Structure formats: C-alpha cells, structure tokens
C-alpha cells in the first residue's frame with residue numbers, strides 16, 4: 001500500500017471518532033473564516049496553502065504560453081483560426097449585417113489561415129474539415145463585405161495569394177445558413193425524457209469489449225455539443241486494454257471497488273493551450289462536460305452504459321496521472337468515464353433528482 005493510501009486510511013479512521021471530527025471541523029471553520037471572508041483573506045490563505053491552486057495557475061499560464069508558441073507549429077487544429085472564423089460567422093449572421101465588420105481581426109485571421117494552409121501536406125497538418133470551414137467562411141465574408149475599405153482590401157489580397165486548398169466534400173453546412181435548412185428531428189420530448197431517464201450511472205458491466213466503432217459513433221454526437229467560440233478544447237482518450245484501464249482508473253480513486261471490471265475507460269482532457277487569456281480558464285471544463293453528456297446519451301442509444309468518475313484536483317493524484325498519461329502542464333483531466341455493456345443483474349443507485357421547483361426560479365429579484 002502506498003504511503004498516500006496509508007495516510008488516507010489513518011485520517012479516515014481518525015475522523016470517524018466524533019471528537020476528532022469536531023476538532024477538525026472547528027479548525028477548518030476558523031481557517032475559512034479568514035480565507036473565505038474576503039478577497040484579502042483568500043490571498044492570505046493562498047500564501048501558506050499555495051499548492052492548492054498552484055497547479056491550476058501553472059496550467060493556465062503554461063497554456064497561454066503554448067497558445068502563442070503554437071502559432072507556427074503544424075497542428076491538427078488551429079484554435080486561433082477556429083475562434084476568428086467563428087467570429088466572422090457571427091458577423092455574417094448579424095441583423096442587420098454591417099458592410100464592414102471584423103476590421104480589427106481580419107488581417108490576423110488571414111495570417112492564421114495562410115499558416116494553416118501550409119500544414120495541409122503534413123501528417124500532423126490541419127484537419128481538412130477545419131480548413132474547409134475556414135475557407136468557406138472567408139469566401140462568404142469577402143463576398144459580403146465592402147472591398148473599398150483598405151483593411152479589407154489588404155486582407156483579401158493576402159487571402160487570394162493562395163489557391164483554395166481543399167477538395168474535401170463534407171456533408172454539412174460549412175458557412176452560415178438559414179434555419180429553414182435545419183433538418184427536422186423526429187425525437188419527441190417523451191423520447192428524449194425516456195433516454196435521459198434510461199441513462200443512469202452504471203458501474204457493473206458485462207465482461208465483453210466495447211467496439212471502438214460504437215465509441216466513434218458516440219463521439220460524432222459528442223462533438224455536436226456547444227463549445228465556446230467553437231473551439232472544442234477537449235480530447236477523449238479511450239483505453240480498452242484491461243491492465244491499462246485498471247491502472248488509470250485506480251488513480252482516480254472514485255472507481256474503488258469496481259475498476260477491475262470496467263471494459264473501456266475514457267479520460268476526458270481539457271486543453272488550456274486554446275486560450276490567450278486567463279478569463280477563459282474554466283471553459284475547457286464546461287465544454288468537455290457538455291460534450292460528455294451528449295456522448296453518454298449517444299452510448300445509451302447503442303445499448304452501452306457509463307459512469308463518470310470524479311477527477312479531484314489533488315496534487316499527488318494529478319502528478320501521478322500526468323506521469324502516467326504523459327500530459328503537458330496545460331492538459332487538465334476533467335473527468336474519467338467508465339463505459340461498457342450494463343450487466344443486467346447489476347444494481348443501480350436510485351439517485352432521486354431534485355424537484356424542478358428547487359432547481360429553478362423565474363424572475364428572481366435583481367438590483
């Protein structure tokens with residue numbers, strides 16, 4: 001047993017003694033009365049307790065550093081281009097649409113585009129879907145705006161300096177389109193509710209492998225989730241080799257008692273190298289969670305079940321996971337997910353949900 005596990009066990013045993021627990025709670029309350037009472041208090045707290053948040057601070061800064069360094073590196077996804085193409089699309093759908101817009105970022109967008117085009121002939125070059133999207137949106141932009149504006153004229157000249165790079169045909173809309181073109185869905189409210197109710201956190205699985213094609217099909221649904229500036233700042237890393245699944249699942253601790261029979265494990269990673277500003281530091285966690293929810297529902301339609309496994313921001317575990325998966329400092333684990341065919345005789349906690357009345361308000365007072 002590791003030293004950490006021994007310490008944890010001793011601490012657990014000690015806290016089971018009421019007087020020890022009460023003393024611990026009193027001390028914690030006293031510390032938090034200082035640390036949690038004001039921003040100054042939080043600053044004082046973080047001096048001796050800096051490790052609590054330091055890994056996150058480092059991840060944010062390392063991510064920002066990598067964001068700028070990546071500009072000239074061949075990559076599958078050029079996040080700076082994605083963001084700006086997204087902004088252009090928002091400008092294109094604006095009502096009323098202005099004859100000149102994006103003046104402050106169109107030149108850099110064309111620069112990003114030209115850089116991305118360079119990478120097309122490399123294995124690690126840009127995803128053709130991304131480049132096609134950028135190309136089509138830029139076409140739509142230059143068609144819509146007033147070329148007599150000198151900035152736009154310069155940007156257009158740069159854009160036209162390379163030929164259309166891709167001949168990939170993707171069966172999707174690749175520049176703004178009218179809502180009337182949105183395909184109908186025959187999923188009713190009741191069907192969606194039934195699917196949502198069918199999904200429960202399942203921890204007991206049949207001992208059979210999960211076909212990777214089914215995971216990929218679920219990923220197709222996952223990637224449709226909303227994501228800030230269409231960045232998709234996450235990766236799903238799947239493991240289905242039993243030994244690796246156990247090794248990785250056990251780092252998280254939340255799968256204690258059932259890790260040994262998980263057929264497939266996903267480690268969902270948020271990327272902080274997709275942001276130039278710390279103001280967006282929480283976005284990867286949100287985006288990865290939204291995609292994860294769609295992923296889990298898609299699994300259900302394929303007869304598969306899942307359970308999220310918590311990823312605590314805890315220094316020792318973080319260091320171990322970082323080593324095991326070879327993570328960069330800006331790659332943050334958001335959660336793990338156990339995936340498999342549900343064992344029909346495996347029990348599921350009822351996990352009764354809160355009443356809607358408790359979860360929502362309408363017209364709460366504002367100041």
Ligand SMILES: Cc1cc2nc3c(=O)[nH]c(=O)nc-3n(C[C@H](O)[C@H](O)[C@H](O)COP(=O)(O)O)c2cc1C
Nearest residue numbers: 199200201203253254255307308309310311335351
């Ligand atoms: C962020 C998060 C962390 C979770 N961590 C764990 C975990 O470590 N171990 C586990 O068995 N279940 C975990 N769960 C599953 C929850 O216990 C479960 O979602 C909750 O009890 C509601 O039940 P339901 O998913 O069946 O609706 C987690 C769920 C979420 C969303």
